[in-house]
Amino acid sequence: MVAVRRYPVKSMLGEDVEAVPVGSSGLSGDRAFALVDVASGRVASAKNPRLWRGLLGVDVATAGDGVRLTFADGRSLCSADPDADALLSERLGRAVRLTATPPAAASLDRAVPDEVLTQGETADVPVEETPLPPGSFHDFAPVHLITTSTLDAIGAATGDAVCAIRYRPNLIVRTPGIGYTENAWVGRDVSVGDTVLRIIAPTPRCAVPTLEHGVLSRSREALRVPARDNRLEPLPGMGLHACAGVYATVTRPGHVSPGDTVTVL
Template sequence: MGTVAALYRYPVKSTLGEGVPAVAVTADGFAGDRVFAVLDGTRAVGSAKHPRKWGALLRCRSRTDSSGRVRVVLPDGSALAAEDPDLDQRLSRLLGRQVFLSAAVPERSRLERAVPEYEGEVPDVVRATASVDATGESITSGTVAPGTFFDFGKVHLVTTASLARMREVYPAGDFDVRRFRPNLVVDTDDGPGFPEDAWPGSRLRVGEALFRVVVPTPRCAVPTLGHDELPPDPGIMRAVAREHRVPVFDLGRLSCLGVYLDVLEAGTVRLGDKITSQQTV
């Protein structure tokens, strides 16, 4: 099926993350992934899916140092440990309101998503519940996955074949994989686009770990935003919406790229590991 081309984790939700040569996979996903999030007084979990409110987080980077401590690199290049009392103040200045970094998921948390003008990113039933908030953005609200800072799946996979297909569809766009914030990038040897469409329900052995493919990954506004040196490009998601809308549960046909995975067996995954499909029992 392919090999592991890249591994990423994002110690602080909605910041730029770090590529790693190997990672321990636990029942909760990649070790060190989304262990912190930035919160505000309304119990909103900081997510660049609401760019006007939280998009500045993508100007920061989170990484894990050699001692296992998470550090946040701010736009001016300074790196502060997650426990540094000055970090909350610096993040509050960056975002223009009082926020704080937390490893604890609040009860009744809120996850806000901007609603795009094009169809396919938000289910019609959800779009009907949208409201305009203080930023002037039309948003919907949901929750994070129980007990975590994940939106839904614990591991997110993207294939090189799907990215290659989107480059054919929209040659002016830069479909750098970092825009899609995967954990696991699979090199499918230049096969046809969107091979992962056939994977939901299957089991994938990746290195020592075993995963179950749950569902295609509906995309939001985040791939259109600036990431590091990558400039904003609203055409990225318009192209995905035109080219690849697939059924997701009972929510209709949504703009998708990649799939979400659950962990069935823990273990270490390394760059270059082969990926094989295993029969379900």
């Protein structure tokens, strides 16, 4: 069985969804918007926590063709509000614009995860410019899955339950046992409802799982454990990375709903 989430604005908090269409670009409404840093032209991402960790404190709800953002103090705004960019820039301390149109040759800055673990999320650590897929705000692939077995394996090692939202998956798949079950799915098709996904790579983790997510406090172990127990090479030539979850493309479009059966084909 599966739980379903989407993240209407890149690096902000997500929302549980009911039946949702899934096409070649992923779940409808997922990463539909993002902030662009006016100074650099790059997409704002909590992968660079020194600048953008505050995004993970903003609740988002899809509202028609747009989104409603709600801050920790209860103040909210809609993407259609004429002063949305000014308010977001004031909140974040940098000039930004909220957009549903990915810039040409869009990219983001990804802080080196080990440096963030060592020096902290406010430190000015090295960043790597990372291109995004053309016409998309997704990091690498349109769909991200993680199993409860993986979450339980990380939780068993930390001695505390691990909340899936730290890893920002679209699909949380209930699986028996403890272990990185989805590693064995790479290269295979998986059906979810009437949708078929091709699992293409383990998901290399950045510093994001370690950060505060709304009411969730920091957890360095959310990255340290997979770095110790599940270091994989996501794609040839990438080198070893801490991994948890898998990336997927859409082989057969359809719909996914909470409770759908997941079958590895």
